[in-house]
Amino acid sequence: MGFRIGVVGATGAVGRNMVEVLEKSDVVVSELRLFASERSAGQTIMFKGSEVRVEVLTEKAMREGFDYLLFSAGADVSRKYAPIAADVGTTVIDNSSAFRMVPEIPLVVPEINGKLLKGYSGIVANPNCSTIQMVLALYRVHDRYQLHEIFVSTYQAVSGAGHKAIVEYERQLTGDMTHNVFPRQIAHNVIPLIGDLKNDISQEEWKMINETRKILNSQSISVFPTTVRVPVRIGHSESVIARTLFPIMSKEDLIETIASGEDVVIHDDIITPLEIAGDDDTHVSRIRLFDAHTFGLWVVADNLRVGAATNAVRILKLHSQLNCASSTESEIEVAEVERR
Ligand SMILES: NC(=O)c1ccc[n+]([C@@H]2O[C@H](COP(=O)([O-])OP(=O)(O)OC[C@H]3O[C@@H](n4cnc5c(N)ncnc54)[C@H](OP(=O)(O)O)[C@@H]3O)[C@@H](O)[C@H]2O)c1
Incomplete structure (x- = not known):
C-alpha cells in the first residue's frame, strides 16, 4: 500500500x-x-x-x-x-x-x-515562507509569556520569488543588469519592497501580519514587518524584536523556551543563509534579552524547504x-x- x-x-x-x-x-x-x-x-x-x-x-x-x-x-x-x-x-x-x-x-x-x-x-x-520560520522561532515563547508585539525586518532570498527570479539574479551576476521580475536590480543591491503596496504596507508584510495571528490563534498580537529582498540565492533571514505581556524570567529561560520548539536549532555563534541551504530546521542565533519584556533574535531558514x-x-x-x-x-x- x-x-x-x-x-x-x-x-x-x-x-x-x-x-x-x-x-x-x-x-x-x-x-x-x-x-x-x-x-x-x-x-x-x-x-x-x-x-x-x-x-x-x-x-x-x-x-x-x-x-x-x-x-x-x-x-x-x-x-x-x-x-x-x-x-x-x-x-x-x-x-x-x-x-x-x-x-x-x-x-x-x-x-x-x-x-x-x-x-x-x-x-x-x-x-507564507517568512511567516513559517518566524512563528517556529517564537511559538514556545508565545505559549509561555504571551507575545504582544513583533517588530521584524526580513532579508529574503531571490528564490522566494520563484525560478524566473533566480534566472534574473544569475543573469545580473554575469553583467546583464536588465530586470523584469524585481522592481530594481537585485545583484549587489537590496530592495525594501516585496509585492504591491496596499495602505503603505506591502503584500508580503500583510501576509506576515495576518498569518501570524491566524497560526498563533491570537488577534491581539501586533506585527510590524519590513520585508526586504537581498541578493542571496536560498535562505531567508529575519531580525526579530518581540515584546511579551508577561515578564521573561531570565535569558537562560528564554533560550531554553525557544529551543524547546520542535525543528528549531539554537546557535551560540552567528548563523547565515549559506550555512543552512538544503536544511529542514529553523535556526536561531543572536538571542538578546533587552529587558524583561523585550527580546531580539536572528532567525534563518531555507525558504524553499522550511x-x-x-x-x-x-x-x-x-x-x-x-x-x-x-x-x-x-x-x-x-x-x-x-x-x-
Ligand atoms: N519560492 C518560495 O520560497 C515559496 C515559498 C512559499 C510559497 N511559495 C508559493 O509557491 C508557489 C510556487 O512558487 P515557486 O517559487 O515554486 O514558483 P516557480 O518557480 O515560478 O514555479 C511555478 C510552477 O508552477 C507551474 N505553473 C505555472 N503556471 C501554471 C499553469 N497555468 N498550469 C500548471 N502549472 C503552472 C510552473 O510550470 P512550468 O514549468 O510549466 O512553467 C512551475 O512548475 C507560489 O504560489 C508561491 O507563492 C513559494
Whole structure:
C-alpha cells in the first residue's frame, strides 16, 4: 500500500524541492504524478531512481482522486484546480496565498497547530515562507509569556520569488543588469519592497501580519514587518524584536523556551543563509534579552524547504498519521500534538 500523491507545479523552485523532500521522507508513495503547464510537459524528474514524466495540468486529472495533492503553481492555478480536487475527496496542501485567510481553511505549521488536521479533509493552506520560520522561532515563547508585539525586518532570498527570479539574479551576476521580475536590480543591491503596496504596507508584510495571528490563534498580537529582498540565492533571514505581556524570567529561560520548539536549532555563534541551504530546521542565533519584556533574535531558514516544501510534507505526514492510522495510534498522535 502507499499514497497516491501528485505535485502541481512540480518543475518550479518549490515543486522540485517537494519531490526531493518526499523522496527523503518515510512517506510511502504508491504512485507519484507530476503536473505543470504546457511549457514543461514531457520533462522528466527523478524520484526514487525512476524518471517521472511531467504532465499538463487538467481538470480531468484533478478529478481522478488522489490521496494528497501538493500545489505550488501560484494562487490562480490553486483557485481554479484545488477545489475540483478537494470535491472528489483529495486532501490538497496548497502553498499559494489563495486560501490562507479563508476562515474555515486551516493554515498549518504542524509543530504549532497540527491538531487542526485531525478529522479534517479538503484544502489545507501552507503559510507564507517568512511567516513559517518566524512563528517556529517564537511559538514556545508565545505559549509561555504571551507575545504582544513583533517588530521584524526580513532579508529574503531571490528564490522566494520563484525560478524566473533566480534566472534574473544569475543573469545580473554575469553583467546583464536588465530586470523584469524585481522592481530594481537585485545583484549587489537590496530592495525594501516585496509585492504591491496596499495602505503603505506591502503584500508580503500583510501576509506576515495576518498569518501570524491566524497560526498563533491570537488577534491581539501586533506585527510590524519590513520585508526586504537581498541578493542571496536560498535562505531567508529575519531580525526579530518581540515584546511579551508577561515578564521573561531570565535569558537562560528564554533560550531554553525557544529551543524547546520542535525543528528549531539554537546557535551560540552567528548563523547565515549559506550555512543552512538544503536544511529542514529553523535556526536561531543572536538571542538578546533587552529587558524583561523585550527580546531580539536572528532567525534563518531555507525558504524553499522550511518555508514551503518541508512544511507541506510535514502537513501530509501528520494528516495521514492523524486520520489514516488505527484509532489508537491516532489518539496517541493527538495527545502528542496537544502536549506541544
Ligand atoms: N519560492 C518560495 O520560497 C515559496 C515559498 C512559499 C510559497 N511559495 C508559493 O509557491 C508557489 C510556487 O512558487 P515557486 O517559487 O515554486 O514558483 P516557480 O518557480 O515560478 O514555479 C511555478 C510552477 O508552477 C507551474 N505553473 C505555472 N503556471 C501554471 C499553469 N497555468 N498550469 C500548471 N502549472 C503552472 C510552473 O510550470 P512550468 O514549468 O510549466 O512553467 C512551475 O512548475 C507560489 O504560489 C508561491 O507563492 C513559494
